[in-house]
Amino acid sequence: MPKVILITGGSRGIGRSAAVLAGKRGWSVGVNYASNAAAADETVAAVIAAGGRAIAIEGDVSDEAALIAMFDATEKAFGKLDGVVNNAGIVAPGSALADMDIARMKRIFDINVLGAYLCAREAARRMSTSRGGRGGSLVNVSSAAARLGGPGEYVDYAGSKGAIDTLTIGLSKELGRDGVRVNAIRPGLIETEIHASGGKPDRAQTLGVQTPIGRPGTADEVGESIVWLLSDASSYVTGAILDVTGGR
Secondary structure (H helix, E strand, C coil), X not given: XXXXXXXXXXXXXXXXXXXXXXXXXXXXXXXXXXXXXXXXXXXXXXXXXXXXXXXXXXXXXXXHHHHHHHHHHHHHHHCCCCEEEECCCCCCCCCCHHHCCHHHHHHHHHHHHHHHHHHHHHXXXXXXXXXXXXXXXXXXXXXXXXXXXXXXXXXXXXHHHHHHHHHHHHHHHHHHHHCEEEEEEEECCECCCHHHHCCCCCHHHHHHCCCCCCCCECHHHXXXXXXXXXXXXXXXXXXCEEEECCCC
């Protein structure tokens, strides 16, 4: 039976790749985006072209009402959820912690931590069998920065992703008997637009050659891992944190 999936931050990068790969499986996808409607529409078209169904849903994940509305919109369009990809996140330009102002840190934590926790909470409410759901899979998108620390660049971002790892471990134990599996992906140096938003568009290419595999990864390579965790092929996997880092 085709699955119903919501992907936060689904219009670009890793989220977009996961959405299109879900479409190739014939799944229905709610594509959440923060502000770039054109990119979201392009992703929706790509999912449909791949063989799935999709809608674009605007909303800031750190806004509780907007977050709930995006879940409502997905279920109204396609039925009860089978999976959620907790992907929306931001990074700021490289900086030492001593030079960061509170506005920067607050924005990072509001979106990357509070937004992710709100998304996970809503996924638990919608998919838990004890609450009327039919079970499912929550895939949190963390980062290798959670274990590397991001020194001199973004220890705030790294810390926010450390919170995602802890969320994954704890929530997997809460929801295991409720039919909901909770796992995380930790991407490494992946060629996406997030590096440009951090002021270093060539970062993945420059540092990727230093990985054991010798190159940066692609969004599709991360997307494949996400879709596997959403699928029934990973039915005995929960509480796992999977590094997709080329060995870094």
